[in-house]
Amino acid sequence: MNTELKFKNGKFKIMSLGDLHESLELDTPHRIKRRRDMHNFIKAGILALQPDLVVLLGDTCNHRDETEGYTKYKAALRDILKPVIDAGIPFCYVLGNHEHDQEQEELIVNAYKEIENCIGENDPTCPRGNFNCNILVKNTAGTENILNLWFIDSNNCCEDPKLSKYDWVHQDQIEWYEKKANEIKLDNGGRTIPAILFQHIPVIEEYELLRKAKPHEIPFSAVEGHHLFSKNKYMLKDGVEGYLGEGPCTPCYNGGQFASWKRTGDVIAAFFGHDHTNDFTGYVDGIMLGQNKTSGLCCYTDGCRSAIRLTTINEDDPWKVNSKIYHFKDFGLNATSLGPIEKRITDKQSIAMHKIGYTAAGVTAGVAAITGIVALARKFKNK
Numbered sequence: 149m150n151t152e153l154k155f156k157n158g159k160f161k162i163m164s165l166g167d168l169h170e171s172l173e174l175d176t177p178h179r180i181k182r183r184r185d186m187h188n189f190i191k192a193g194i195l196a197l198q199p200d201l202v203v204l205l206g207d208t209c210n211h212r213d214e215t216e217g218y219t220k221y222k223a224a225l226r227d228i229l230k231p232v233i234d235a236g237i238p239f240c241y242v243l244g245n246h247e248h249d250q251e252q253e254e255l256i257v258n259a260y261k262e263i264e265n266c267i268g269e270n271d272p273t274c275p276r277g278n279f280n281c282n283i284l285v286k287n288t289a290g291t292e293n294i295l296n297l298w299f300i301d302s303n304n305c306c307e308d309p310k311l312s313k314y315d316w317v318h319q320d321q322i323e324w325y326e327k328k329a330n331e332i333k334l335d336n337g338g339r340t341i342p343a344i345l346f347q348h349i350p351v352i353e354e355y356e357l358l359r360k361a362k363p364h365e366i367p368f369s370a371v372e373g374h375h376l377f378s379k380n381k382y383m384l385k386d387g388v389e390g391y392l393g394e395g396p397c398t399p400c401y402n403g404g405q406f407a408s409w410k411r412t413g414d415v416i417a418a419f420f421g422h423d424h425t426n427d428f429t430g431y432v433d434g435i436m437l438g439q440n441k442t443s444g445l446c447c448y449t450d451g452c453r454s455a456i457r458l459t460t461i462n463e464d465d466p467w468k469v470n471s472k473i474y475h476f477k478d479f480g481l482n483a484t485s486l487g488p489i490e491k492r493i494t495d496k497q498s499i500a501m502h503k504i505g506y507t508a509a510g511v512t513a514g515v516a517a518i519t520g521i522v523a524l525a526r527k528f529k530n531k
């Protein structure tokens with residue numbers, strides 16, 4: 149496929165999809181229904197939003213394929229991405245930790261490469277990970293590059309779990325990015341081209357978009373931080389748009405990736421997957437950090453609130469980012485894989501219900517334990 153990307157009528161629109169967590173085989177009626185719902189959602193999104201590019205943010209197909217040549221995986225990937233393939237829209241992707249779990253990155257990258265409208269090439273000069281690359285986007289007239297897109301591999305889990313559960317973008321990758329960004333700038337007559345970056349695992353700076361919850365907010369609205377941040381409960385800071393459904397699952401170690409974006413000055417926005425229920429966007433030091441919650445119905449999203457994100461850049465000001473989340477219900481769809489309650493519940497209600505559930509379970513366990521102790525004490529007393 150012609151990999152040249154161009155603005156159309158002064159706009160460039162990117163539809164990003166969060167962790168689909170689809171399976172290798174459709175072996176149960178429920179899996180079939182969930183995939184059908186996901187297909188309908190993506191199809192409706194493409195029809196309504198008319199994106200120029202689709203980006204998959206990793207953790208797309210979970211399961212390792214034991215066949216030679218990864219033939220089952222290739223067939224599954226084609227089926228999972230059917231609405232994107234049928235629409236003929238160029239698409240690109242990043243690897244998630246679950247792609248790394250399979251320990252077959254080369255075969256996975258080949259499976260993507262065989263799909264006719266998959267664009268991008270792994271840059272072999274990047275010393276770590278797989279499918280690290282950039283793609284330049286031309287203006288409507290096709291005369292100059294005015295936007296750059298980075299696709300970065302955030303690796304898998306950290307080798308030292310005491311340091312961090314998840315891995316990060318390492319110094320050697322950062323050096324590759326800075327070198328490449330400098331070459332792009334030089335090729336553009338010394339002028340920096342604004343860039344949007346896509347990556348699976350978010351940067352630790354996402355916690356700068358959160359604040360510690362006040363005591364009265366903790367019971368029903370706040371979420372617990374992850375790992376390093378797990379002692380505190382968090383809310384979104386004022387001015388941060390969207391939804392915080394879980395503590396951002398960032399690495400615990402800061403490898404300096406965000407600092408390198410600031411030094412280089414090209415990244416205007418970075419979008420991440422990995423967190424299945426978060427869809428917020430906010431600015432840290434002038435760079436938009438945005439989450440894509442899952443766009444499928446296979447992981448632990450509650451209710452019918454899978455989402456896709458549309459990011460639009462206007463040619464007259466390519467340094468400005470517009471990004472918006474669209475939910476299943478926004479396209480008037482009816483999910484067949486969800487029950488009547490799941491379909492109606494809101495994000496806020498879902499968090500509150502979980503907390504009531506945990507509290508009720510805790511109280512029940514406490515009462516059961518006390519009853520047991522009292523019964524035992526009576527038994528011993530009666531002896």
Ligand SMILES: [Fe+2]
Nearest residue numbers: 207244245422
């Ligand atoms: Fe993940």
Ligand SMILES: [Fe+2]
Nearest residue numbers: 167169207422
């Ligand atoms: Fe995931």
